[in-house]
Amino acid sequence: MGRLILPDEGAIYLDANCFIYSVEHIEPYCTLLQPIWQRGGIVTSELTLLEVLVKPFQAGDESLQATYRELLDTAEVERLPLTTEVLEQAARLRATTGIKTPDAIHAASSLIRNAALFLSNDKGFQKIPALSFAYMQDLLP
Numbered sequence: 001m002g003r004l005i006l007p008d009e010g011a012i013y014l015d016a017n018c019f020i021y022s023v024e025h026i027e028p029y030c031t032l033l034q035p036i037w038q039r040g041g042i043v044t045s046e047l048t049l050l051e052v053l054v055k056p057f058q059a060g061d062e063s064l065q066a067t068y069r070e071l072l073d074t075a076e077v078e079r080l081p082l083t084t085e086v087l088e089q090a091a092r093l094r095a096t097t098g099i100k101t102p103d104a105i106h107a108a109s110s111l112i113r114n115a116a117l118f119l120s121n122d123k124g125f126q127k128i129p130a131l132s133f134a135y136m137q138d139l140l141p
Contacts, residue, residue, distance in 0.1 A: 017120060
């Protein structure tokens with residue numbers, strides 16, 4: 001196990017699961033993410049909105065839907081658009097690593113944005129050597 005060392009500069013890319021942990025107060029990850037929210041410089045793909053809204057839509061939880069929308073629309077979070085460049089880079093990543101489409105979009109977005117750190121609890125991102133990836137489970141004490 002390690003510990004989370006935040007970069008002094010640069011954006012920190014959060015996968016959708018990080019938003020779920022923070023908003024729904026899922027421990028121990030919520031606590032692990034607090035220093036990132038305090039530091040700022042958070043980026044994610046527009047795809048994150050789709051991913052975080054699935055369960056609140058299934059549950060009919062309009063309050064939780066609104067919470068996610070508000071968080072993703074704040075100045076604290078830069079949402080990266082799904083551009084042709086992102087989609088083509090994601091296709092390359094899928095072709096070379098076999099990762100799933102949503103993961104490829106997240107990774108491509110992070111790489112194009114030159115994020116200093118990519119944080120997720122999905123080990124599949126380890127297949128992308130160019131990604132400055134940290135696996136959340138490995139960061140727990």
